[in-house]
Amino acid sequence: MSVDAGPRRRLEPDARREQILSVAVRLFGERGYAAVSTGDVAKGAGVARGLVNHYFGTKKELYLEVIRVMLTAPAEAVAQLPQGDLPTRVDAIVTWFLDVVSRHSTSWLGAITAGGMAGDDDVDRVIAEAIDVAADHVLTAVGPSTRSSALHAMARSYVGLATSTAREWLQRGELTRAQVHKLLTATLLAMVDQVFPDA
DSSP: OOOOOOSOOOOOHHHHHHHHHHHHHHHHHHHOSTTOOHHHHHHHHTSOHHHHHHHHOSHHHHHHHHHHHHHOOOHHHHHTSOOSOHHHHHHHHHHHHHHHHHHTHHHHHHHHTGGGOTTOHHHHHHHHHHHHHHHHHHHHHHOOSSOOHHHHHHHHHHHHHHHHHHHHHHTSOOSOHHHHHHHHHHHHHHIIIIIGGGO
């Protein structure tokens, strides 16, 4: 996702919507929810404010879409995982996650911390939905033949660990990427081997 806004030019509706969303991702990530207006987003995207409202509705609806985009892993990412053995697949999904959060670190950290909107029911719902999707992707990547509610809860717990560990690296600087990668791969492999069979 590009976050560069250029001069006004004729774009297809999907491309224009993507351009507006890219600017919103950058601005909300840099400033937080309260310090960004739809006018700021429109100016950054080189469009009229009414077009932002047309595509996204209110400022809050735009912000919810930003959180959704930053926190919800696309199904294509899982579909493109290598078909190798389990350690190869686990290494690939952890690498993909770390690549994404480091490339969009400011925006991702803003989204995962709700950018000053923590406790808002709609924001909490979008974050919970993103965690559910991520848990589904983890289970798809590691391939258990059956899925129980307990197994899904364990996968959600792993997503929580991944999120917290990435924050230790990106926000606090307490861990290196290599340490985060090792922790997340070893933990997921151990869960698949020792915990998932009993779920």
